[in-house]
Amino acid sequence: MQDQHIASAFDRDLEAIQAILMKMGGMVETAITEAATSLEERDVETAEKIRKKDKEIDALEEKVNEESARVIALRAPTASDLRTVLTVIKISANLERCGDYAKNMAKRTSVLADLPQVPGAPASIRRMSREVQLMLKDALDAYNQRDAELAEQVILRDEDVDQMYTAMFRELLTHMMEDPRNITACMHMHFIAKNIERMGDHVTSIAEQVVYLVTGSMPDDARPKHDKTPYLSEG
Amino acid sequence: MNDMRLTERATAMTDTKIQAHGVNVFYDDVHAIKDVSVDIDDKTVTAFIGPSGCGKSTFLRCLNRMNDTIDICRVTGDIVLDGEDIYDPEVDPVQLRAKVGMVFQKPNPFPKSIYDNIAYGPRINGLAQNKAELDEIVEKSLRRGAIWDEVKDRLHQPGTGLSGGQQQRLCIARAVATEPEVLLMDEPCSALDPIATAQVEELIDELRQNYSVVIVTHSMQQAARVSQKTAFFHLGDLVEYGETGQIFTNPEDSRTESYITGRIG
Numbered sequence: 001m002q003d004q005h006i007a008s009a010f011d012r013d014l015e016a017i018q019a020i021l022m023k024m025g026g027m028v029e030t031a032i033t034e035a036a037t038s039l040e041e042r043d044v045e046t047a048e049k050i051r052k053k054d055k056e057i058d059a060l061e062e063k064v065n066e067e068s069a070r071v072i073a074l075r076a077p078t079a080s081d082l083r084t085v086l087t088v089i090k091i092s093a094n095l096e097r098c099g100d101y102a103k104n105m106a107k108r109t110s111v112l113a114d115l116p117q118v119p120g121a122p123a124s125i126r127r128m129s130r131e132v133q134l135m136l137k138d139a140l141d142a143y144n145q146r147d148a149e150l151a152e153q154v155i156l157r158d159e160d161v162d163q164m165y166t167a168m169f170r171e172l173l174t175h176m177m178e179d180p181r182n183i184t185a186c187m188h189m190h191f192i193a194k195n196i197e198r199m200g201d202h203v204t205s206i207a208e209q210v211v212y213l214v215t216g217s218m219p220d221d222a223r224p225k226h227d228k229t230p231y232l233s234e235g
Numbered sequence: 236m237n238d239m240r241l242t243e244r245a246t247a248m249t250d251t252k253i254q255a256h257g258v259n260v261f262y263d264d265v266h267a268i269k270d271v272s273v274d275i276d277d278k279t280v281t282a283f284i285g286p287s288g289c290g291k292s293t294f295l296r297c298l299n300r301m302n303d304t305i306d307i308c309r310v311t312g313d314i315v316l317d318g319e320d321i322y323d324p325e326v327d328p329v330q331l332r333a334k335v336g337m338v339f340q341k342p343n344p345f346p347k348s349i350y351d352n353i354a355y356g357p358r359i360n361g362l363a364q365n366k367a368e369l370d371e372i373v374e375k376s377l378r379r380g381a382i383w384d385e386v387k388d389r390l391h392q393p394g395t396g397l398s399g400g401q402q403q404r405l406c407i408a409r410a411v412a413t414e415p416e417v418l419l420m421d422e423p424c425s426a427l428d429p430i431a432t433a434q435v436e437e438l439i440d441e442l443r444q445n446y447s448v449v450i451v452t453h454s455m456q457q458a459a460r461v462s463q464k465t466a467f468f469h470l471g472d473l474v475e476y477g478e479t480g481q482i483f484t485n486p487e488d489s490r491t492e493s494y495i496t497g498r499i500g
Contacts, residue, residue: 006498076456077496078483078484078495079492079496080496081496082484083484216485217485
């Protein structure tokens with residue numbers, strides 16, 4: 001890490017904001033994991049807890065924004081300090097969205113609990129959200145360690161999530177065509193899968209912010225796009 | 236990230252006004268400036284920043300040969316203004332200083348009237364043929380110094396009776412009265428309050444339309460606010476020189492980073 005500021009209160013301010021961000025990150029990771037588990041186990045109670053917990057995540061984002069505005073106003077940060085503040089604001093917004101998606105997953109869990117199980121889908125969702133949660137963990141580690149290389153790897157891994165989503169899309173389509181009674185459950189499952197795919201995009205954005213924080217420029221957008229569903233037709 | 240600030244992009248294409256190459260300055264055997272090369276653009280504000288004793292003021296004073304007045308000071312290397320070496324023995328330092336004006340840290344109006352403060356330079360340089368022309372120069376200079384409206388009714392009162400901020404703007408008006416091409420400013424706002432500072436900074440931005448302005452400042456925020464180019468000096472070396480936005484968001488050298496972010500470096 002870098003040397004200390006001459007004004008030690010500046011260090012304390014920056015550290016405090018980043019500590020809130022890390023707390024948010026931890027809560028979002030937990031929300032993602034628990035949302036997937038409660039979906040698979042049809043655990044409506046845990047799902048309800050996840051929904052309530054999202055308010056805390058939202059409050060932390062507010063706090064990050066407030067404190068960041070304060071640092072900008074009072075300390076006029078420059079160079080890596082400025083990039084830290086800008087990055088923290090964006091990452092907290094990304095985390096907040098991920099939290100919303102986990103909450104949405106939990107909401108659908110309570111509906112899905114009363115519907116027939118879609119074979120294979122909850123397990124696929126669990127694998128997908130596991131991958132996103134691991135990506136998020138690595139992105140936050142990359143942030144803490146100012147490790148641009150690790151962040152670049154996270155960016156590349158979003159492809160895997162996109163591919164998993166495309167596969168699920170096909171799978172769900174097949175179920176719905178086989179038996180129209182599956183449609184309600186499959187539609188919910190599809191939205192969940194799509195939400196996880198979007199979480200992957202937010203995690204990618206977090207990793208991009210880490211690259212910007214460390215290097216001062218955004219990574220090149222050479223990332224191949226593997227969500228082919230916009231072009232898919234029946235079958 | 237390397238783009239100029241949006242409003243400053245127009246200045247990105249300006250010509251070089253001063254070229255300094257391999258400049259070394261010694262005070263006796265103290266090596267104060269070490270092999271500094273820098274191109275200063277025309278119609279641009281260039282800020283020199285760095286910790287005390289880094290050589291930024293010394294280097295600034297090389298640009299109009301103010302260091303000539305210090306016996307133990309020796310300057311080597313080339314400083315070329317509009318294609319002419321200013322250290323050429325043929326160059327008259329007095330004429331050079333008419334072309335390269337200077338404003339100092341403390342406002343230093345002459346103990347004369349406001350009018351005479353401005354008229355002094357044009358008079359000794361023979362810039363006015365008659366009283367009417369001189370009046371015109373005085374008014375124009377005071378307007379450029381953004382102080383005309385405040386002093387137009389008391390031109391014949393002493394300049395020393397003005398407030399600090401007004402005195403400094405008077406000194407800037409005095410510096411521009413001889414139609415210089417380059418304006419050197421050595422911490423022009425360090426003795427001023429925030430309002431007077433803002434007025435002088437606004438003035439610097441206006442002066443940029445006509446002059447090449449070089450400012451030495453201890454306030455990094457001031458450098459960030461007024462300049463388009465920033466040079467960071469450290470222990471007599473020019474560590475980094477570049478577009479101000481880039482220096483303040485993503486400096487290349489770790490010493491620059493440490494200095495501008497307020498770390499011990």
